[in-house]
Amino acid sequence: MLIRNARVVTRDEEFTGTLRIENGVIVDLERGTTSAAEAEDWDGDYLLPGLVELHTDNLEKHLAPRPGVRWNIDAAFVIHDAQVAAAGITTVFDSLRIGARSDVDMHSRDLQTQCVQALARLSACKLLRAEHFLHLRCEIAAPDVVNVFDSMCTHPLLRLASVMDHTPGQRQWHDRDQWRRWQERHGKLTDEHFAAVIAKLSDGQERFADRHRREIVARCMELGVPVASHDDAVIEHVEQAAAEGIVLAEFPTTRIAAPNVVRGGSHSGNVSAIELAEAGLLDILSSDYVPSSLLTAAFELVGKAGWTVPRAMATVSAEPARAVGLDDRGAIAPGLRADFVRVRMHDALPVPRATYRAGERVV
Template identity: 45%
Template sequence: MSNETVFTNARIVLRDEVVHGSVRVADGMIADISSTPTTTGEDLHGDFLMPGIVEVHTDQVEAHFQPRPKRYWDPIPAVIAHDAQMAASGMTTVLDALRIGTGPTDGNSMARNARTLVDAVVHAADSGLLRADHFVHLRCEVSTPDVVDVFDQVGLHERVRMVSLMDHTPGQRQYADVEAFRTYMVGKGRLTNDEFDAHVVELHRLSAAYADPHRRQMAERATARGITMAAHDDATQAHVDESTALGVGISEFPTTVDAARAARAAGQLVVMGAPNIVRGGSHSGNVAASELLAEGLLDILSSDYVPASPLQAAFLLFARGDLTLPAASRLISANPAKAVGLDDRGSIAIGTRGDLIRVHAYDEAPSEQHPLGVPVPIVRAVWREGARVA
């Protein structure tokens, strides 16, 4: 006997339109979509029924593992708490972006912690402890001495589905403005102002020694394992040419319009942070995601450092008239699913997984507490393969 659930009286966000009707999920898969509400089933009272969000880059599990400087939480409970936050934000598939590569301010702990966190995510996911479906995205700092060695220790997990090739050496890419890097490092308490200049000199030394060979070695390993590759913070045509030659398929957070345009011409999908949309620009002073959207150069939005931001960004783009709601939904569900080869999810269509979210649009006039004055999406329920998880 099949396990069946019907959702009715919903505004269903399909790939290209919104219909008022019902959706039937059987044995975890979407079995029927009707433009007529049924008389039976769970009444959603006119709320939106949307595909579960597919998140390809969130750093938040690290924040749960290390909630204060040099203070660590037990890794499995940290992953479970992180997962609850992501599910409550509407995410049914999450790629946890875990950094590997020990830099000068990391002491001796980063590589060890990377292994601990990857193992914790994989264990929790494989043990059925999590609400969302979790995979691993390794953020590979190619200018560090140990990044390749750490990948060789953790990159064989089957849940490692994506790697990004990063080089955060100041003076290029994300931190073309060195003073923006100073503001970040000193503001985070990682360095004093007096320590900063010597730190930059050391980062340049490490980049010159390791960045190019490690970038190639990481690309070779990812290609051999069939792992999706992303370039991180490309800024120039030369950066994109380099990543294209390595087989990269995703341009993650390009910092200029020229880089995004070159990435698109090379067949790469362009990912930007949803906080960039919500805040109205980059916190590093780089290109605004809305500018790339206006140029037709934006494919995917990720939460980056604010879990609730993808859904909020989608509704903001819809409310401003920048996109239809189906088009905005594709940025956070269908497109990221396609980018990492998860073709069984990301849209409400017959034969796809019953990964769904019920969203109520809370509409209120602008106020001091709500200055944007646009509808706020409230996640009222989350289903993964038809089973309610939040």
Template identity: 45%
Template sequence: MTRLGNARLVLDNEIRPGGVVFAGGLIGDIGEIGPGGDGLDLEGDYLIPGIIDLHTDNLERQTQPRANARWPSRSALVAHDAQCIAAGITTVFDALCLGDIGFGKARNQTFEDAVIDIAALRRQGALRAEHFLHLRCELPAEEMPEMLARAIEDTHVRLVSLMDHTPGLSGQYGDLVRYREMRRAEGLAPAEVETVIAELQGNHHAFHAANRALVIAAARARFIPLASHDDATETEIARNAAEGIGITEFPVSLQAARAARARGMRSIAGAPNLVRGGSHSGNVAVIDLVRENLLDALASDYVPGAMLEAAFIAAAEGAIALPAAIGLITSGPAAIAGLADRGRIAPGLRADLVQVRLHEGLPVVRAVWRGGVRVG
């Protein structure tokens, strides 16, 4: 039995002094447990549930730390896992991209390696966080169906998202002027950029519709939650809702987020947007979604540490109370993913817990427990 005392417990609707007792990986009791005795004194720090990240691209950054430097897959995975734990993330949905969208074959290789290596490291007990798979299906990619077929039966696939990053036609890259600037900044010559645009638009018209139907059918057959990605318009939301898609992931406009809420869809947004004070690509500011109660969960996107910081920023700016802000990175993601055994500090739930101390407003993780075992 482990006893944590003298904490500020962040519960569903309140923050109160006390502590937690857990055994066998489960929370047994919460109450007014002060300092002293045979427990661990948390010195008045916050104690929150383990963070649940439904969408992280961080693995891609570990496998490709430089444009021409490919890192060994298992080494990259261990580094990625360590960064997640250091950020207080105890449940990770590794977002693996299925299909090339004009950025080279690096993402496809990350998918190929990760499906094998995450399973191997999981069996060996080498990962400190619990890792699930989030399959990001690029609908214009010709190779996507074959990649999906290799992964969809994995029981650790718990989320599937429909993506179409065709420049000039949809989502984040709908603005061709901005897209051209971005690709030229990466070193592509103007003629090369135009070739990429033409090829991707051709692939969209050739493969999008059939691939969309295939992905929806495959996810439904396994009862996996489905998300749409980068929704911009009410029309897109209406189509998604009609096809049984219950999640909008990273809506790029306030109108899309409002339409999703009106139709009962869940919404996920990127925590880096909130930490940076806005979108890096000109899309809706996440703080505005929080203020209008249009958000159910934050995800790390490309910075694991952003989740905890974003929650405290949202509360500090008065957009939401702190317990509800912490819910955006714990109970909210748990509800979306159907993980009823975690995401809250309550008796009978998993003892996934994070000790957090504020340093001049910046939240710093001091200790992490997953299933009652200290892992960070």
């Protein structure tokens, strides 16, 4: 494949250039154009590296499109994958929450097992457009989380784990009233019910959280699986993670511990990613639950934080790839896998027009 008249964005610069791909790998990149008849003219559209997403809960929306509705798992995976690829994401870490804290928790062990089986099955059948890996989000205050982790830790696509504690009064939900307001989006809680839930969750946190965190981090170190901390709020959280050998601070909730670029602030009142970007504290962006926001957020860094396009694009390509040891992708450069996306700007909105994985168009 030969592409000309593309606005190429590399790790360090952008320019109008020509790109040649052979056998799924970028073999040549030059400034200027070519007169070769077989070259595909991109009309000045951006040629950006394929996006690398380390954390998305988007699959959950398709598994449970409405409260109480459970969708076919394979069908949910396929449409999740299509949505991800259409957003320009060529490598995605499907975030699977493990650890149940209530009988009605949708993240049951049975569902978790079915999800990891579906991921392996669909990937082996080459039915997925993006390349999918597994990110186990470990709810350390849940009584069963270590057992579930042990049952999944040999999955061939496991590449990342995170340790998190969503107990009211901890980290993201340090303000219990804020947690209550979030829970009440589906209906009001009585004071008695609220107090009972808080007591049960706090008891589990005291009994399990510290021990489970140590056990899961130790297992990941033995397996060579990178670990992320989650919702760090104070300097002690950062120091603990560093001492444990944790390599990523995922969704820090305050500036001192270092999110939302597109919306301008976190839905739960935490620090804005734009503020972190302006302070030079932001390395990697995540779409979390809206895949299309990843590319938009990168260009928001250009418009709102004054970053260059190459620097902004690195937060959604080169930096996340490097953080998890994927050295064969994440940038437009000879020798790397030909994962890239064609993007046209509509005013300030980047619109993905085509997505390529290993040189093959998937969307």
